[in-house]
Amino acid sequence: MIRGVLPSRPLAAFCWTQCYDLPVSAGDEGATMELIKFRITNFRSVNDSGDIAVGDLTSLVGRNESGKSALLLALATLSPAGGRQPLSKIKDFPRGRRLEECKPDTPVVESHWKLTADETAQMAKTLGHGDPITQVAIGRGYGPDAWVELR
Numbered sequence: 001m002i003r004g005v006l007p008s009r010p011l012a013a014f015c016w017t018q019c020y021d022l023p024v025s026a027g028d029e030g031a032t033m034e035l036i037k038f039r040i041t042n043f044r045s046v047n048d049s050g051d052i053a054v055g056d057l058t059s060l061v062g063r064n065e066s067g068k069s070a071l072l073l074a075l076a077t078l079s080p081a082g083g084r085q086p087l088s089k090i091k092d093f094p095r096g097r098r099l100e101e102c103k104p105d106t107p108v109v110e111s112h113w114k115l116t117a118d119e120t121a122q123m124a125k126t127l128g129h130g131d132p133i134t135q136v137a138i139g140r141g142y143g144p145d146a147w148v149e150l151r
Contacts, residue, residue, distance in 0.1 A: 033113040033136065042142075043087075043108050044070040047094055074109050078138060078146060087142045104143030111138050123150065 040049040045067040052058075052071070060068040077087065086104065087093075093102040113136045115123065123133040127150075137149040 033115055033119065036112050036114050036135075038075055038109065038111040040071050040074040040109060041107050042094060042097075042102070043074040043092055044094060046070050046074070047097075075111065078109055078111060078140060084140065084144050084146060086144045089142065092142070102142055105141045107139065107141050109139050112136070113138065 035054045037051050037053050039051050040046045042048075045065065049067075049071060060071060062068050077084065087108065089099050089102040092108075093099060093106075115134055115136060120132050120134055127133070133150045135151040137151065138146055140146040
């Protein structure tokens with residue numbers, strides 16, 4: 001497993017193109033990781049969502065104000081249009097918790113992605129050693145940076 005930090009600039013079509021200089025075209029439809037599961041913690045009304053599996057069709061069902069939108073908003077903070085910014089303790093940290101508990105590395109999002117065969121081959125070519133990389137975990141806390149694990 002390889003772990004690194006992504007700077008706060010936006011994630012590209014292939015999230016580590018900027019970190020590892022992988023030649024992937026943004027318009028290349030063959031280069032698309034697939035989100036397989038995610039977990040949200042410490043964000044708005046969500047203390048811990050547990051792992052949420054994602055398939056071809058995933059439905060979020062719940063009562064009003066139960067956190068469905070918060071799950072999607074937190075997931076969107078991985079790659080927002082204007083680039084990742086620090087999250088707001090006041091706006092985003094769960095109410096009822098002490099603001100002193102919120103640090104830049106307080107976890108918010110952990111996502112797991114499955115690579116295509118082409119992406120796995122490109123990773124093997126680029127890294128040149130070890131077991132093939134077939135999955136990637138990407139996450140972030142309250143600070144602007146994200147982390148990446150290659151698995």
